[in-house]
Amino acid sequence: MTSIDLARHLESHGLGLVQDENKFRSVVAQRPLKRGTVVITSRPLCNPIIFPTHRSLHCETCFRTRGKDGGDTAATSPVLSLERCSVCKKRYYCNRDCFTIAWKGWHRWICSDKDRDDLDYEMLKMIVMSIERLRNGSFTESSDNDTGAEDKSHHVNKETLAMTAYVFSTLMGHESVADPGTLAQYKTIATEVRNQLLASKFSFKSQTSSGAPPSVDELVQYLCRFHCNNFSTHDSQLFTMAEGTFPVGALFNHSCRPNAIVMYEGQVQVVKALEDIEPGQEVCTSYVDNGVQRTERRALLKEKYYFDCQCPRCSDEEDKVFKDSMMLAETKRTEEPSGEETTLAHTGFRILDDLIEGDQDGPPGLKVDGEWLTKQFGTIVLPGARTLQSVGPSIRPPSNFTRASFTSYVLHSLVPMILMGSPLDQYQQQLFEMYEALATTPHETPKPFTTAVMTNATSFFNTCLEHGGSWPLASKIGTFILAMYLMIYPRHHPLIGLHCFTLAKSLWNDMEGGLASVRQSHDMLRLSLTILKVSHGQSGENGALVTEVETFMKTVETELGF
Numbered sequence: 001m002t003s004i005d006l007a008r009h010l011e012s013h014g015l016g017l018v019q020d021e022n023k024f025r026s027v028v029a030q031r032p033l034k035r036g037t038v039v040i041t042s043r044p045l046c047n048p049i050i051f052p053t054h055r056s057l058h059c060e061t062c063f064r065t066r067g068k069d070g071g072d073t074a075a076t077s078p079v080l081s082l083e084r085c086s087v088c089k090k091r092y093y094c095n096r097d098c099f100t101i102a103w104k105g106w107h108r109w110i111c112s113d114k115d116r117d118d119l120d121y122e123m124l125k126m127i128v129m130s131i132e133r134l135r136n137g138s139f140t141e142s143s144d145n146d147t148g149a150e151d152k153s154h155h156v157n158k159e160t161l162a163m164t165a166y167v168f169s170t171l172m173g174h175e176s177v178a179d180p181g182t183l184a185q186y187k188t189i190a191t192e193v194r195n196q197l198l199a200s201k202f203s204f205k206s207q208t209s210s211g212a213p214p215s216v217d218e219l220v221q222y223l224c225r226f227h228c229n230n231f232s233t234h235d236s237q238l239f240t241m242a243e244g245t246f247p248v249g250a251l252f253n254h255s256c257r258p259n260a261i262v263m264y265e266g267q268v269q270v271v272k273a274l275e276d277i278e279p280g281q282e283v284c285t286s287y288v289d290n291g292v293q294r295t296e297r298r299a300l301l302k303e304k305y306y307f308d309c310q311c312p313r314c315s316d317e318e319d320k321v322f323k324d325s326m327m328l329a330e331t332k333r334t335e336e337p338s339g340e341e342t343t344l345a346h347t348g349f350r351i352l353d354d355l356i357e358g359d360q361d362g363p364p365g366l367k368v369d370g371e372w373l374t375k376q377f378g379t380i381v382l383p384g385a386r387t388l389q390s391v392g393p394s395i396r397p398p399s400n401f402t403r404a405s406f407t408s409y410v411l412h413s414l415v416p417m418i419l420m421g422s423p424l425d426q427y428q429q430q431l432f433e434m435y436e437a438l439a440t441t442p443h444e445t446p447k448p449f450t451t452a453v454m455t456n457a458t459s460f461f462n463t464c465l466e467h468g469g470s471w472p473l474a475s476k477i478g479t480f481i482l483a484m485y486l487m488i489y490p491r492h493h494p495l496i497g498l499h500c501f502t503l504a505k506s507l508w509n510d511m512e513g514g515l516a517s518v519r520q521s522h523d524m525l526r527l528s529l530t531i532l533k534v535s536h537g538q539s540g541e542n543g544a545l546v547t548e549v550e551t552f553m554k555t556v557e558t559e560l561g562f
């Protein structure tokens with residue numbers, strides 16, 4: 001396996017790998033990639049490790065969830081049940097086939113480590129075994145093919161195991177700049193893994209290995225590489241469940257405003273385009289939550305991935321890139337001088353990061369309790385169906401931004417454009433004008449649109465949902481959260497689609513709201529579907545969620561007499 005094979009593999013997906021001075025390599029589109037399409041799939045180098053808290057919930061082999069539709073086994077058991085390995089009592093399987101795959105593949109080598117819950121230790125052991133098996137030829141495509149959870153339609157240009165292992169060997173581990181304390185820890189783990197493998201019956205018979213596991217230094221390298229390139233896998237609801245190494249997916253660089261997203265179908269990673277991507281454009285995913293404030297994002301990226309983010313949202317150079325799309329706003333400003341020094345030195349996404357800074361929620365000295373929050377959200381007026389259908393000629397910002405006026409302004413500015421499928425540049429133009437208005441219009445103190453406010457709102461929203469009966473309030477808070485998400489995340493981010501689905505259920509349950517609330521629920525379902533069809537698609541486990549939204553929508557439509 002060589003770099004030429006990798007280039008061919010990427011090319012068959014319309015992608016190219018180019019050298020980059022700062023990022024080492026970048027994945028660039030070679031042909032147009034439509035939003036919602038699968039850019040590429042990536043297989044794990046070894047079985048992803050399910051978090052201890054989630055082990056009893058998922059089959060370790062196929063990752064299907066306990067209690068959900070049993071799929072193939074539905075004839076005998078409509079709801080999936082899991083059985084525990086009787087030896088280690090730690091791992092769960094949905095049937096004998098899955099257990100046999102696991103036992104032959106990896107489980108028998110980690111079953112004896114039952115008293116040890118150390119992700120690095122286990123991951124390193126699994127990586128070493130996968131690489132050795134590939135080298136010695138005992139890991140064949142047919143014997144490892146595979147967990148049965150793959151969506152075959154994603155595998156037109158299938159990634160071979162040799163490709164997976166080759167790409168892993170090319171990834172960066174940043175050992176030379178890693179913290180000495182961390183390296184010392186890795187060395188201890190590497191030594192333990194090596195000794196354990198030496199004492200086990202696992203045979204190292206490849207030419208490269210010459211009868212023994214890799215050296216401690218090589219194992220430390222594997223761990224460094226794992227840490228700079230690993231992923232937390234998640235289910236269709238975005239709940240994280242496992243940690244894994246997906247080398248091909250790890251080739252994509254980071255952006256805080258990504259044009260692609262990582263999803264999972266069973267154990268296969270699926271990289272999907274969130275927007276239309278033009279030839280020559282870099283395809284980027286996000287390594288961190290885009291809702292996190294700038295300083296924190298940059299610190300996280302520096303600490304774990306060793307780089308200073310210069311993406312369009314973080315870069316100080318960003319003015320140049322987005323200058324054109326800001327021309328309109330610039331013209332408006334010169335026509336209507338505000339008479340004061342503005343903070344408009346930076347534009348676009350940089351304004352966003354200034355807007356969401358701030359740790360305060362509530363006036364100084366005042367206790368932020370349920371009563372206070374209820375008052376804050378109580379004034380929100382839920383948008384009427386008609387107002388979300390079409391983009392107004394010009395959406396005027398209010399004279400003062402409160403939580404209520406912010407919610408209404410953002411929803412009316414952006415939702416119609418998403419529903420109508422507006423081109424990205426027009427959407428971005430609208431977004432930047434909105435940021436400008438939020439930055440220059442007076443607002444309540446503290447700002448109603450910081451991530452701190454969003455965090456409080458989210459926990460209040462969840463409390464209202466858990467306790468039922470508070471549907472009108474939950475719907476209002478949920479609408480505010482939607483406005484915050486729209487302000488922060490890319491428009492087809494699955495988080496927005498999933499939130500709209502929850503909000504639609506809340507609105508549907510709101511008896512006080514009557515028919516108006518049912519209409520609003522329908523609007524939220526339309527928005528949810530528009531987004532989830534891009535991020536989740538319409539097949540596999542993720543597609544099942546889209547079907548669930550569609551089914552709910554039919555019920556709502558029946559109520560509305562459609």
Ligand SMILES: C[S@@+](CC[C@H](N)C(=O)[O-])C[C@H]1O[C@@H](n2cnc3c(N)ncnc32)[C@H](O)[C@@H]1O
Binds near residue numbers: 023171229309310311
């Ligand atoms: C998951 S890898 C991405 C693929 C990597 N560029 C390569 O060629 O192997 C993560 C590493 O890529 C680099 N990287 C990713 N995104 C970057 C960005 N936006 N700016 C600078 N470096 C980046 C960093 O060195 C990071 O540790």
